[in-house]
Amino acid sequence: MTRELVVISGKGGTGKTSVAASLAVLAGNAVVADCDVDAADLHLVLAPVVRRRHEFRAGRQAVVRPAACRGCGLCLAHCRFGAVLPPAAGAPAPAYAVDPLACEGCGVCARTCPTGAIDLPERVCGEWMVSDTRCGPLVHARLAAAAENSGKLVSIVRGEARRIAAASGRPLVIVDGPPGIGCPVIASVTGASQLLVVTEPTVSGEHDLARVLSLARHFGVPAAVCVNKWDLNPDLSERIEADARARGVALAGRVRYDREVTRAQIAARAVVETGAPAGEDIRRLWAVLASAAAAPDQSFQKDEV
Amino acid sequence: MKIAFTTSGDGPDAPLDSRFGRAPKFLVYDLDGDAWQMLDNAQNLGAAQGAGIQAAETVVRAGARAVVTGHCGPKAFRVLAAAGVTVYNSAAPTVATALADFRAGRLAPARGADVEGHWA
């Protein structure tokens, strides 16, 4: 059975991707999935050679055929998403239009249009790719600028990574997740074997960690916490860890504040592939995660939900 | 009576898929005619959510009165129950073994969903 380790953070910029890239290197034979689909960065470290590309189509989008529009405005009256634009004042042939950035593709406007002037074509929202890297296959994606349906794209990327792992006998999928707690995060965490929540000792990191741990509990996924840059504020790091323990969440380890982490990124290397001191901390983190996986009955978070 | 089995293959000897909403295909077996047909569920594999609902709609429209699968989530179970379709959980390796278990009365109807809702 393939295990799936998902790295998330709540707050953005806590070091998720740097940690995930190092875990991918340390794992050696995992399948890696970059599920931060609207700001994917893992490929900048893992240097993938793309093997397959797939168009990502999701949902529909209303388009008005101006010649068929009589200008009655029923579409505008019924759209709940503010996506229908009225004709410009003084336009010779007044026709309504749809703002693609606001349209949810529900189809209400097309249904109400008395002249059938509104079409609902499928929309292309980006692409997803399967690549080879120095630490195994990478499934990644690129959401089109200002596009939606990121949760669906995450589901595709995750599903493909699991399929590849099962087909190639790899025991582990490592997922680099998105920030926040909404749609793409929910799509990244449900049904995962384990979450690694990377946080930082700041009031924002602490606040957002609490929300992510509530989300993990809501969906019944065991979580472990890692405080990155812990020495930036040791007292707050202590408090964050104490709070995690009180919630019954395991501590996977601490990573020190280390300017070499950025230098590794600039060199397009994972932190553990350089001499950066923080790499030692990430190796210890990996050892903790791997031993928890090897002994699932003593695993993280005996959550009595 | 028709029974829908979840599978990744193309016939009775194919593996029984443990997932319902995200099973690649359904094999719909007609006990009366001793015949079967394949239904594709591929468009559902990439659904962010609601895959179970759509899969349930697919098997209900095909006229199935029973579903045999590994696990069934809460949304799919609700839809299937509302449509009068009985769910049976099975760990059988293939569709054919699951069918034999069903014929022999070795499968008990599920009383509810046995897994949490998934998005992926």
Added chain:
Amino acid sequence: MNLAIASGKGGTGKTTLAVNLARVIGGPVQLLDCDVEAPNAHLFLGGPARERRVIGIPVPEVDPHRCDGCGECGRFCAWHAIVSFGTTPLVFPELCHGCGGCALVCPRGAIRETERRIGEVEIRQVDHITLVTGRLDVGVAAAPPLVAAVKAARREDVPAILDAPPGTSCPVVATLRGADAVLLVAEPTPFGLHDLELAVATVREMGLALGVVVNRMGSGDDRVQRWCAGEGLPVLLEIPDDLRVAQAYSRGELMVDAVPAYRPLLTGLLARIADLTRATGTVRAR
């Protein structure tokens, strides 16, 4: 003024910039925390909420006595949030986007709409700053309706600063719509530049005026500035990589309070933002 602060990458300093700009702006200002999945601005401004509103979206409720099970609602719904097989439909509120289509197409008028809670909006007054915070409920997927609720609390006659979520997808677009100008905060690193490029593409797609702030100058290299120069994008401010600022942030303190030397940097930025919106003219309305 209606200024949105965004970034593709998370943790580049959006909230730092937003709360500190609000602090130095001189005169009443509204700070709209549109990062409803991970709202943080209130941690830096403090103070109790003076008002709290529960926000919901409309979801269908079926009257079983009127419904004849025709199934039209289920055939219409793009999200399979309502399903019928010749019986009273099943409703899955967590999948509903609130478009109202099912009620619209029901030939028997059997569907009415009720509110499903998705989160709340809090309003605080801290000195001259009115802070509006959106907080999405845990387990709720759809952030954009809550972003819209945060923006709906805005008063048109007072300048507004909008703190956007990270990324480039729908919650970001929902935040940026209607902004006069967008400040993108970037880190001088490979991740920072890559995500800045994505964010710039999104802002350009929306046709909004745009300037860049480089944060933690000195922690990486000059790739962001070189790219911006090539793209003709103005870099309006460079904030040095300063451990004092990072530590003040970690404690929930404002940069301009912890290191007063940064105050003139931010007042200067305000002047350049004003130039930016003047130079590009008022932005195309969407």
